[in-house]
Amino acid sequence: MGKRALVLFAHGARSASWAAPFERLRDMVAARAPEIDVSLAFLELMSPRLPEQVAALAARGIDDVTVVPVFLGQGGHVLRDLPLLLDELRVAHPGIAVRAVGAVGEDPQVLRAMTDYCLSSLPSPLA
């Protein structure tokens, strides 16, 4: 197996501050997997877009790309836009294995951590 990459795929937004939690996530993942090329890519409004980022990875000799949709909801962006982007990437970069996993919001541990956070946000302790 050659060089592997993990691309955290997020929506993008107009406000630069929006990306901060995603940058933190990228840094946390990179710190725990130093042998993996970890990067962010966006669907719209922010750079790099996914095709641009995968082209950059290809230029660096990466041959295996896992895309993690950092979305809470699984709507049109994850179910329709992302598969189309992946199809285009596979045509553009036939030498690279490109796969995507489910959205982070579907992961039971992420859901559990969000549940804990919701409960901890209540003004007084639960019995």
Add this chain to the structure above:
Amino acid sequence: MGKRALVLFAHGARSASWAAPFERLRDMVAARAPEIDVSLAFLELMSPRLPEQVAALAARGIDDVTVVPVFLGQGGHVLRDLPLLLDELRVAHPGIAVRAVGAVGEDPQVLRAMTDYCLSSLPSPLA
């Protein structure tokens, strides 16, 4: 203290499937806090919107509302739209305490769970 509510505030989307993880989150929170009125409300594209939901809570005799922004990024929706909505709610419902906490994506435990998920999505085990 009177009756308390927790409102999970999400963006909303055109695709009905988008809301599934949020509904699961609502159910998980409700199961762990049976004494709290737990509900979803949306910024746009889905019902109920936040003002509509808080009006319904007021009609049920709730006097304390905590709004949790179920957003990963902290952009214009969380930093600008939500505070304006909260101001309007406080004017519309002066008898109800309404507060919002930070977005779920800013919570360290949520970030850690997302980090774990990203690492687990790699095709072969890390050394």
